[in-house]
Amino acid sequence: MDVELEGLRFERDGRVVLDIPFARFASGRTSAVLGANGAGKTTLLRLIAGVERPTAGLIRIGGHPLSRPDGASTPTALAFQRPTFVRGTVRENLDLALRLRAVAAGERRARIADVAERCGLLDLLDRQARKLSGGEAQRASLARALVLRAPVTLLDEPLSGVDAAGRARLLAELPAWLAAYASTTIVVTHQRDEAEALADAIVMLVSGGLDRGTS
Amino acid sequence: MNRELWAIVGRTILVSGVATVLAMLAGAPLGYLIARSRFRGRTFLLALVNTGMGLPPVVVGLAVWLVLARSGPLGALDLVYTKQAMIAAQFVIGLPLVVGVTAAAVQALPRELPDLLLSLGAGPWRTMLLIAREARLGLLAALMAGFGAVISEVGAAMTVGGNLQGSTRVLATAIVTLTGRGEIGAALVLGGMLLLIAFAANLVLTIVQQRSEP
Numbered sequence: 001m002d003v004e005l006e007g008l009r010f011e012r013d014g015r016v017v018l019d020i021p022f023a024r025f026a027s028g029r030t031s032a033v034l035g036a037n038g039a040g041k042t043t044l045l046r047l048i049a050g051v052e053r054p055t056a057g058l059i060r061i062g063g064h065p066l067s068r069p070d071g072a073s074t075p076t077a078l079a080f081q082r083p084t085f086v087r088g089t090v091r092e093n094l095d096l097a098l099r100l101r102a103v104a105a106g107e108r109r110a111r112i113a114d115v116a117e118r119c120g121l122l123d124l125l126d127r128q129a130r131k132l133s134g135g136e137a138q139r140a141s142l143a144r145a146l147v148l149r150a151p152v153t154l155l156d157e158p159l160s161g162v163d164a165a166g167r168a169r170l171l172a173e174l175p176a177w178l179a180a181y182a183s184t185t186i187v188v189t190h191q192r193d194e195a196e197a198l199a200d201a202i203v204m205l206v207s208g209g210l211d212r213g214t215s
Numbered sequence: 216m217n218r219e220l221w222a223i224v225g226r227t228i229l230v231s232g233v234a235t236v237l238a239m240l241a242g243a244p245l246g247y248l249i250a251r252s253r254f255r256g257r258t259f260l261l262a263l264v265n266t267g268m269g270l271p272p273v274v275v276g277l278a279v280w281l282v283l284a285r286s287g288p289l290g291a292l293d294l295v296y297t298k299q300a301m302i303a304a305q306f307v308i309g310l311p312l313v314v315g316v317t318a319a320a321v322q323a324l325p326r327e328l329p330d331l332l333l334s335l336g337a338g339p340w341r342t343m344l345l346i347a348r349e350a351r352l353g354l355l356a357a358l359m360a361g362f363g364a365v366i367s368e369v370g371a372a373m374t375v376g377g378n379l380q381g382s383t384r385v386l387a388t389a390i391v392t393l394t395g396r397g398e399i400g401a402a403l404v405l406g407g408m409l410l411l412i413a414f415a416a417n418l419v420l421t422i423v424q425q426r427s428e429p
Contacts, residue, residue, distance in 0.1 A: 051334050071338070084328055085325075
């Protein structure tokens with residue numbers, strides 16, 4: 001599904017955080033939004049995920065105006081920059097995410113087993129999610145977004161909080177995970193190498209506005 | 216005496232139990248909203264709530280009496296010196312405790328948790344229920360704090376209930392009456408029963424609370 005932003009504007013405390021006259025993230029592709037800290041990258045993803053409402057403008061996903069996330073009809077899956085979990089094991093966190101999307105029990109078990117195998121979570125499934133190390137938590141958080149198989153996957157600094165070795169490993173594995181589970185993907189990052197490794201197209205976010213970058 | 220004693224015990228549990236449940240039903244969502252919302256005056260409101268956590272029961276009783284008295288705005292309801300009036304007063308005492316403890320419990324959760332649940336498609340109501348589950352230790356603490364405060368207070372129960380034998384006398388007010396009459400032994404027995412009820416309720420809630428801890 002295409003993601004289109006039209007006249008998108010977001011203000012916080014009277015300050016313009018984002019002002020994007022028009023942008024389109026092409027269906028089935030992985031797009032990276034590259035920008036410095038504070039450029040509005042996280043806000044952009046939160047708007048597309050429906051967690052924040054724009055001050056003005058429209059977001060369309062697959063041609064339909066975006067509404068608040070609502071169960072199975074939610075078109076997006078967002079992996080937050082800082083992995084956040086409910087109390088319980090990694091398995092319970094993945095299961096909750098799928099339950100909220102109204103996925104049937106048998107299908108949930110199958111999807112969790114599949115994503116755990118592919119994303120290297122088999123040993124982590126029954127551990128308390130809030131007690132994972134930085135790299136493990138990031139892996140579990142990404143798996144939770146991917147297991148939803150949403151039409152649009154949103155990754156906010158997916159390699160943050162991971163040590164150098166873990167980062168290199170994740171960077172090598174992530175494209176295969178995206179190919180397996182994600183369709184349209186938007187990754188925001190401040191690291192050019194991440195953007196180049198993960199994305200088919202890169203746009204720059206500078207002071208709340210998007211510039212075409214390299215493709 | 217025995218029958219009256221058990222009636223007092225039953226009335227005490229009824230009045231304070233209903234007041235606590237009502238304070239939880241109103242206070243927990245309110246505490247959640249205050250913790251989650253960002254609006255002008257929020258800090259001031261939290262300061263008011265925190266101040267309310269230590270409201271003198273006799274002042275609450277007086278305020279509720281003024282509202283319910285015949286000349287007051289709700290005088291037509293004719294509720295002064297009834298159990299309902301006592302429940303209303305104890306509700307006012309318990310409410311800020313529940314709101315304050317709930318707000319603190321919700322604020323102690325990971326900052327992005329509500330947004331995570333929203334992004335997963337939980338919707339506002341389900342998000343609130345899931346957050347309540349996450350904050351259940353704090354909510355049980357709110358319940359214990361609320362019940363402990365209302366069951367042991369005397370001032371409000373005396374002012375709006377009138378300590379009427381066979382009608383609005385509860386353990387705390389009965390202890391005052393017996394002490395005034397010099398019946399110290401009987402007062403001590405009722406004091407022990409009051410402590411026992413408070414302890415039993417807190418024991419059950421603490422067991423539930425500790426079983427919730429992973």
